Amino acid sequence: MSTLMECNNLTKKYGAKTAVDNISLSIESGHIIGLLGPNGSGKTTLIKMINGLLIPTSGTLSVLGHRIGVESKKVISYLPDHTWLNMNQKVKDLIVFFKDFFADFEEERAYDMLQKLNISPNDRIKNMSKGTKEKVQLILTMSRRAKLYVLDEPIAGVDPAARDYILDVILSNYDPEATLLISTHLIADIENILDEVLFLKNGSLCLASSVDDIRSKHGKSIDMLFREVFKCQVN
Amino acid sequence: MAWSLDSDRPIFLQIIERIQTEIISGRYAPGNKLPSVRELAAEAAVNPNTMQKAFGELERSGLVYSQRTSGRFITEDLVMIEDLKQKIAREKIETFLNGMKEMGFQNEEILSLMKETLHQQSSHSDSNTNGGKNI
Secondary structure, eight states: OOEEEEEEEEEEEETTEEEEEEEEEEEESSOEEEEEOOTTSSHHHHHHHHTTSSOOSEEEEEETTEETTHHHHHHEEEEOSSOOSOTTSBHHHHHHHHHHHOTTBOHHHHHHHHHHTTOOTTOBGGGSOHHHHHHHHHHHHHTBOOSEEEEESTTTTSOHHHHHHHHHHHHHTOOTTSEEEEEOSOHHHHGGGOSEEEEEETTEEEEEEEHHHHHHHHSSOHHHHHHHHTOOOOO | OOOOOOSSSOHHHHHHHHHHHHHHTTSSOTTOBOOOHHHHHHHHTSOHHHHHHHHHHHHHHTSEEEETTTEEEEOOOHHHHHHHHHHHHHHHHHHHHHHHHHTTOOHHHHHHHHHHHHHHHHHHHHHSOOTTOOO
16 A cells, blocks of 8 residues: 555644644555544645645645646546536536546546436536536546545435435445545445544544544444534533 | 445444355355455445455455455355354354343243244244245
């Protein structure tokens, strides 16, 4: 297992507010990692720094030895937490667009997944339900042969039955050499596919552990542990 | 259909138990080939690494062996399978007995209740059709 991503003393401040506070961690290839934390804990800020959308205030971040930039973007496939697709386009046009943009995009995989999820390539994005839009975005993201997939809240808008299907899509398209970093608070739905978890609390990394270790050490699920660690205090 | 797994115990242990059950019940027959890590991980809806870890443990115990190019197979060592079956049966009985003793039952009572229940079960299945039963 080789080191895929490394960050040292990574910090991001928005004015006086510290969103990500001195995080150091290293991520290896070949894992499915849950990035978990309550709202406002810094998950999306961290993800945006990994994808070069935000510049760290201090600290370093590298992916496969490259600083964040053109080289890192070639190997990272990113699913943002909001829709960025051109609403007027059809799914098949988006596929052409993605193929043009990313050398590692595999058209056949995209069409195969669309078919499995019953989405017509001729449908326009703007006519789709919120859940279907999310599915299309996930398909586009997973159709790349990336080294690191960063999925920000991939299943939040879809119904529980489709969630299972999407997890199946993720598992069956996941290259064992690649790493998936999934941010979510729907922990119970995805914890069986995770092998490691990172807990973020107020911008700091408060736990980095393997799922099996947590279960054998604490005798409880990740979901239960999360509820305990982040229990809301009533003062 | 995803496997139903307890959320408070390590997943790889539960996978091991499940595959052991498939083997001792004969649903995975001795010498047969196991599905690939990927196939089983997708079927169970778990991480392939976790499935790999479970397979690793099963290999270490000797219940499963891998052949470099052609995949993983169930052991043909029937003694080993039978031993495992006995061991798991004893564990289950112990768990059951502990539960009964916790409720205050004495050994004699447990035994007679067991006999009674077994008797009822067999008369039930007799009144149903008797087809498909093994000897």
